[in-house]
Amino acid sequence: MTDTRFDPSTADGRWQSAWDAAGTFVADSNSAKPKSYILEMFPYPSGRIHMGHVRNYTMGDVLARYKKMRGYEVLHPMGWDAFGMPAENAAMEKKVHPGEWTRANIAGMKAQLQRIGFALDWTREFATCDPEYYGHEQALFLDMFAAGLVYRRSSEVNWDPVDMTVLANEQVIDGKGWRSGAAVEKRKLDQWFLKITDFAQDLLSGLDALKDWPEKVRLMQENWIGKSQGLEFSFELSNGEKLPVYTTRPDTIFGASFCAIAADHPIAQGLAGDNAVAAFIEQCKRGGTTAAELETAEKLGFDTGITARHPFTGAALPVFIANFVLMDYGTGAVMGVPGHDQRDFEFATKYALPIRRVVASDPSQAEAPMGDAAEAGDGVIVNSGFLDGKSVEDAKAEVIARAENGGWGQGKTVWRLRDWGVSRQRYWGTPIPFIHCLNENGACGIVPVPKDQLPVTLPEDVDFEVPGNPLERHPTWKHTTCPQCGSEARRETDTLDTFTNSSWYFLRFASQPADRPFDPDEIAKWMPVQHYIGGIEHAILHLLYARFWTRALAHIGKFDVKEPFAALFTQGMVTHETYSLGDGSWLSPDEVRKDGADWVAIEDGAPVMAGRVTKMSKSKKNVVDPDAIMADYGADAVRWFMLSDSPPERDLPWSASGIEGCGRFVQRLWRLFQQLDPSATGEDKALARKAHQTIVAAAQDIEALGFNKAVARIYELTGATEKAAPSASRNFAITTLMHLVSPMMPHLAEEAWAQAGNSGLIADAPWPEHDPAMLVEDEVTIAVQHMGKLRDTLTAPKGASKETLEALALASENVQRSIDGAAIRKVIVVPDRLVNIVT
RNA sequence: GCGGGUGUGGCGGAAUGGUAGACGCCGGGGACUUAAAAUCCCCUGAGCUUUGCUCGUGCGGGUUCGAGUCCCGCCACCCGCACCA
Numbered sequence: 001m002t003d004t005r006f007d008p009s010t011a012d013g014r015w016q017s018a019w020d021a022a023g024t025f026v027a028d029s030n031s032a033k034p035k036s037y038i039l040e041m042f043p044y045p046s047g048r049i050h051m052g053h054v055r056n057y058t059m060g061d062v063l064a065r066y067k068k069m070r071g072y073e074v075l076h077p078m079g080w081d082a083f084g085m086p087a088e089n090a091a092m093e094k095k096v097h098p099g100e101w102t103r104a105n106i107a108g109m110k111a112q113l114q115r116i117g118f119a120l121d122w123t124r125e126f127a128t129c130d131p132e133y134y135g136h137e138q139a140l141f142l143d144m145f146a147a148g149l150v151y152r153r154s155s156e157v158n159w160d161p162v163d164m165t166v167l168a169n170e171q172v173i174d175g176k177g178w179r180s181g182a183a184v185e186k187r188k189l190d191q192w193f194l195k196i197t198d199f200a201q202d203l204l205s206g207l208d209a210l211k212d213w214p215e216k217v218r219l220m221q222e223n224w225i226g227k228s229q230g231l232e233f234s235f236e237l238s239n240g241e242k243l244p245v246y247t248t249r250p251d252t253i254f255g256a257s258f259c260a261i262a263a264d265h266p267i268a269q270g271l272a273g274d275n276a277v278a279a280f281i282e283q284c285k286r287g288g289t290t291a292a293e294l295e296t297a298e299k300l301g302f303d304t305g306i307t308a309r310h311p312f313t314g315a316a317l318p319v320f321i322a323n324f325v326l327m328d329y330g331t332g333a334v335m336g337v338p339g340h341d342q343r344d345f346e347f348a349t350k351y352a353l354p355i356r357r358v359v360a361s362d363p364s365q366a367e368a369p370m371g372d373a374a375e376a377g378d379g380v381i382v383n384s385g386f387l388d389g390k391s392v393e394d395a396k397a398e399v400i401a402r403a404e405n406g407g408w409g410q411g412k413t414v415w416r417l418r419d420w421g422v423s424r425q426r427y428w429g430t431p432i433p434f435i436h437c438l439n440e441n442g443a444c445g446i447v448p449v450p451k452d453q454l455p456v457t458l459p460e461d462v463d464f465e466v467p468g469n470p471l472e473r474h475p476t477w478k479h480t481t482c483p484q485c486g487s488e489a490r491r492e493t494d495t496l497d498t499f500t501n502s503s504w505y506f507l508r509f510a511s512q513p514a515d516r517p518f519d520p521d522e523i524a525k526w527m528p529v530q531h532y533i534g535g536i537e538h539a540i541l542h543l544l545y546a547r548f549w550t551r552a553l554a555h556i557g558k559f560d561v562k563e564p565f566a567a568l569f570t571q572g573m574v575t576h577e578t579y580s581l582g583d584g585s586w587l588s589p590d591e592v593r594k595d596g597a598d599w600v601a602i603e604d605g606a607p608v609m610a611g612r613v614t615k616m617s618k619s620k621k622n623v624v625d626p627d628a629i630m631a632d633y634g635a636d637a638v639r640w641f642m643l644s645d646s647p648p649e650r651d652l653p654w655s656a657s658g659i660e661g662c663g664r665f666v667q668r669l670w671r672l673f674q675q676l677d678p679s680a681t682g683e684d685k686a687l688a689r690k691a692h693q694t695i696v697a698a699a700q701d702i703e704a705l706g707f708n709k710a711v712a713r714i715y716e717l718t719g720a721t722e723k724a725a726p727s728a729s730r731n732f733a734i735t736t737l738m739h740l741v742s743p744m745m746p747h748l749a750e751e752a753w754a755q756a757g758n759s760g761l762i763a764d765a766p767w768p769e770h771d772p773a774m775l776v777e778d779e780v781t782i783a784v785q786h787m788g789k790l791r792d793t794l795t796a797p798k799g800a801s802k803e804t805l806e807a808l809a810l811a812s813e814n815v816q817r818s819i820d821g822a823a824i825r826k827v828i829v830v831p832d833r834l835v836n837i838v839t
Numbered sequence: 840g841c842g843g844g845u846g847u848g849g850c851g852g853a854a855u856g857g858u859a860g861a862c863g864c865c866g867g868g869g870a871c872u873u874a875a876a877a878u879c880c881c882c883u884g885a886g887c888u889u890u891g892c893u894c895g896u897g898c899g900g901g902u903u904c905g906a907g908u909c910c911c912g913c914c915a916c917c918c919g920c921a922c923c924a
Contacts, residue, residue, distance in 0.1 A: 005877095216843055216919080223842075223920060230924080247924060260924090299922080324922040334924045342840080343922055416923060536918080645851045645863060653851065657864055664877095665863090671878090712853070712862035719862090783858040788905040790858050814891080828904050834857050838904045 006670035006748055008634020015750040016117050024763050025064075025119040029511075029525050031073035037526045038064040038076045039506055039565075041534030041542070045080050045105035045127070049112040051574040051616055051642075052535070054626050055652060058642040059571060059707065060533045061118045065743035066702050067530075068119070069767040075526050077509040078113065078120045080106050080127035083134075083429045083498045085163060091428075092464045098428040099460070102129055112627060117635045117746055119763070124509050128501035129428070133508060135455025136517035137500065138433040140553065142448050147556045149195045152446065157421065159187040164467045165425045166191065192432055192494065193419040196548045199555075200225055200415045203547055212567030214649075217539045224540050226416025231400050232331065233409025235259060235308035237319065241267065243308055246330030246414060249340065250403070251395030254384035255358035257348060258336040259308045260301065260322035265332045268321045271304060277321070284323040299324050299347040311408055312385065322347060330414055338374065345374035358384050359392065420545070422497045425469040429495030431456040436490045437482035444484045446492075453483070456491070469493055502542055503549035506532075506564055520559040531705075532565035539570065569705055572651040574642075576622040578611035586611075586621040590656070613653050624654055633663040636745035640665065643707040643744055666748055669718060669741065673752035676734050677726045684729035690720050691733040692774035698740050699767065707744075714740055739768045783834035784809045786818040802829040809835035 019025060029035075040060040043053055057078075064076035080102075087098035094101070106127055113120070126133050144150050158167040162180035166189065177184055196203075204225045207218045230248035237243050243259060261268055263284035271277045280302040301320035308317045317335075324343050325334055338348035338355040348355050355370050359379040366382035381387040381395045390398060403409030423432070433456045437444030449456055459477040462470040471477060471493040482489040504517070506529055511522030543565070550564040579587045579599060592599050592608050599608040616623045629638050640662040646652040694717040701710035714737065721733040735756075742749035742762050753762035777798055782805060784792040792812040796805060806827050809815060815837065822839035829835050 219843065220919060226923070228923070245924080249924080322922095324924095326923070329923045331924095336924090341924070343924080346922095414923080539919080647852080650845090650851095655851085655864070658851080661864060667877090708852075708862090715862050781858075785857085785905070788857090788903090793858060817891090826904065828857090830857060834905090836857080836904055 005667055006751060008636060008747060011751045012117060012635050012747045015747045016114060018761065019763060022761065024761060025076065025121050026123050027075040027121045028073060029522055033071060033073040035526055036067040036072040036074050037529045038067065038074060038531050039529045041538060042079050042081050042505060044084060045082055045102055045109055046086055047105050049109050049626055051624055051626060051654065054116060054638060055574050055642045056533060056571055057118055058639045059648055062643065062702060062707060062743045063531055065119050065746065075510065076120055077124040079125050079505060079509065081502050082127035082129040083501055085426065087428045088426060088464065099129065115630060115635065124512065126508065128505065131455045131457045134430040137430050138454050138456060139451055140517050142433055142451065143556055144552055145448060149552055150192060152190060152192050154188055154190050156186050157189050157191060158184045161185055166421060166423055191421050191423040193421050196420045197415060197417055199548055199551050200417050202551060206563060210563060214568065214570055217568060217570065220539045221544055224417065224544065227413060229413050231403055231409050232412040233403050238307040243333055244331040245333045245335050247335055249337065250399035251381060251392050252337040252340045252358050253399055254312065254387065255337040255339045255356045256310060256317060256335040257338060257354040257356060258317050259319045260325045260334050260336050261319065262325040262327035262332040263321055263323065264327045277302060280321060299343065299350055301347060301351055339370055340374050340376055342374040356383060358382060363389060422500055423494040424497055426495050427462055427470040429498060430500060431458060432492045432494050432496055434492040435480060435482060436492065437485060437487060438489055439482060439485050439487040444482050447482060447484050450483050499541055499545050503545045523559045523561060527561045528564055528566045531567050531569060533569045533571060536570040571648050572646065573615045574654055575613045575651045576616050576624060576654040577613050578620045578622050579608045580611050582609055588621045629659060633659055636748045637662040637666050639744055644711045645708055647708055648705055666745065669748060672718065672722055672734060673738060676731050676756050680726035680728060680731055682727045684724050684727040687720055687724045687733050688729040689774050690717055691736045692770045694740065695736060695768050695770040696775060736768050738762065739765060780832045784812055784815055785834060785836040786815055787838060788836060791815045791818045798832060802831065805829050805835050809837065
């Protein structure tokens with residue numbers, strides 16, 4: 001027996017080369033095996049792989065390797081979400097071309113991923129900034145245009161004054177740009193849009209079928225799509241105009257006591273000549289939009305003096321300009337029903353408007369006084385003329401029917417989801433393949449680039465000396481001729497939102513013909529993705545856009561796939577301790593030590609405060625570099641750490657002692673693997689049984705993505721095997737362990753496999769078979785309780801009769817002492833588990 | 840405010856209504872060693888009058904022979920959304 005250590009610094013690279021040379025992880029779409037497409041969200045090539053990537057990709061890797069062992073042909077690809085603003089920022093700061101910067105990052109990060117030994121099919125690698133990729137994207141965009149799913153319109157856009165670009169609604173957070181953090185301004189620009197709203201209902205309905213998506217993500221998408229059903233109708237105003245409003249509660253229409261319009265509503269704007277009105281509008285716009293501000297913001301209104309005629313009662317309702325009404329939802333105007341809407345209630349209270357009950361728990365409560373809040377709940381309609389006695393549901397239908405018959409309103413579904421503005425005034429993105437014809441007769445207008453002229457490639461010679469779009473000011477790039485009439489023309493200089501790139505990349509991984517974006521037959525073989533793994537931060541944007549593109553492409557006949565991702569898993573973050581000096585500066589966890597109960601800086605003994613355990617970030621100096629860890633412990637220890645302890649959907653706290661423990665376990669397994677003893681004979685039934693049980697349990701755990709549980713079981717089997725005396729069973733347990741850890745610690749497993757004299761790669765070996773007969777214990781431990789409290793345990797043969805167990809239990813000294821002569825009223829026996837004696 | 844999640848030892852966490860704390864980390868003790876590293880063994884929820892007993896899964900109730908698990912009512916923290924009519 002040797003006492004050599006496993007040396008990852010040589011072994012890791014050796015096996016990575018072996019897999020590479022053998023093409024072990026190259027997916028064969030012509031294979032007769034069942035297919036399994038395992039995908040992790042591809043990274044943005046920002047510079048370095050971080051621990052979050054390592055965790056994400058390790059989970060996917062274990063699944064991919066496991067599926068391969070179970071006889072699947074596995075597609076597990078990797079590529080680069082390579083367009084985006086950081087590349088342009090780098091270009092501005094470091095005077096490097098965005099493409100050069102991106103390519104260098106990709107090379108570095110690819111080497112890092114390879115160093116970790118991921119089972120990836122690198123033959124399918126691409127970056128979204130490859131002209132080949134974005135050329136196909138342009139073709140798909142033109143197809144969608146031809147199908148009426150792309151349009152152009154002038155619209156008020158969210159303009160980020162720092163990044164000098166347009167942001168989608170989704171990219172505006174609390175009125176600030178999601179990336180720059182600058183306050184977003186409104187500007188009118190001609191923009192390209194994708195008609196995601198055409199699919200609003202389908203995207204919503206489709207969520208129900210996504211059983212293997214987290215409930216949380218489905219809810220977030222549901223809320224984002226934001227379907228509401230109600231009535232749109234117009235009030236006749238005292239000034240002769242009409243005021244369209246939208247309500248989801250037409251049943252409460254008799255409770256309306258005022259109308260409120262947004263500050264930027266046309267009627268309000270029409271009154272802005274009045275100084276008082278103008279001042280009020282200005283005041284509304286100043287209000288903050290953060291959660292805290294909105295919660296505490298007082299409801300403010302300005303009585304316009306105009307009144308609105310109630311469609312049923314004819315009552316004259318005052319029309320207010322109000323700060324809580326939004327112009328961009330519904331019609332920008334509401335009917336105020338204070339009794340049954342909290343905002344309206346607050347407003348009515350402030351301005352002494354009538355608060356009328358029109359819904360009650362039952363008709364006898366019609367005159368019950370209102371409390372100090374609106375009642376939004378269900379009930380029966382009261383004080384509402386012909387609606388009295390109806391349920392809320394029936395009353396809604398009745399009012400909508402009357403409005404439609406009377407021609408003054410109609411039932412309407414309103415969506416929160418808006419069409420997706422994809423124009424970006426940036427260089428580093430997919431050029432939008434259109435040409436603006438400058439012919440003076442204007443007949444051509446905006447013309448699609450003919451497909452045989454794709455890709456429209458980005459110019460290489462660009463400068464980033466001034467903010468704004470380098471394509472716009474490039475000396476020659478935008479000048480071209482009209483494909484239709486041949487006259488002078490100008491290229492579209494907007495590029496596509498980078499979320500477009502990630503909306504179909506999974507299709508290109510599955511199939512990459514040179515002349516088309518993808519081949520439908522190949523798509524049919526691999527799609528949908530069986531397991532999609534990534535961060536929760538993409539719960540709305542990326543996942544909704546990808547679902548939309550898949551539907552849109554299916555809609556125009558590209559293939560027959562509806563949902564791109566059959567199962568979604570959102571993994572937790574990798575976190576680490578933080579230590580602050582109290583002045584806003586931070587120390588890295590390896591720069592501090594514990595001094596009694598306190599933390600101090602190692603360097604100068606200065607007192608340090610332990611902060612929260614948070615996501616690794618440069619600003620808090622709690623980042624751990626994967627390369628450094630791999631240099632110390634090897635890839636397998638890091639992979640093992642990523643899978644251990646924390647359930648994968650929760651955060652994983654990094655710790656130095658934790659990785660050390662993983663490093664120790666790698667060596668412990670290595671020592672055990674060397675104890676295979678061909679001369680050993682004889683059966684160790686208990687150990688063999690444990691090995692068979694672990695084969696089954698670990699498989700179940702991996703399939704449920706319960707990696708931490710699979711890890712715990714492997715620890716248990718390892719411990720039991722170590723303790724066992726040499727036997728044929730022990731050899732079996734050792735070989736079993738080699739297989740069970742091979743998806744998780746593939747380098748160690750290969751090394752041990754080869755050292756044990758096996759030919760071929762363990763990566764190609766199947767998951768071990770289990771013997772069902774060996775799963776059953778022949779002896780079980782029975783818990784013995786008195787009044788539900790544990791008093792003793794006893795060993796009995798599996799399947800012992802109730803009578804036997806009861807007798808054994810009553811024979812226990814501890815039990816008899818506890819019973820203390822009391823009369824036994826009942827004995828509950830759960831076969832093979834417990835006996836509970838009730839007195 | 841609405842929606843969702845989480846709450847179990849010093850820490851990460853296990854546990855089809857049936858022996859709470861598997862497994863890992865930390866810590867303590869011991870073996871080996873001149874010594875250290877490495878490795879191995881033992882202990883490790885709290886308390887007590889210690890063959891054993893009591894308490895213990897955020898808090899308060901309930902259902903049950905039996906509750907971390909089911910039901911009702913709270914609390915705390917985290918995440919998402921938001922004056923969405």
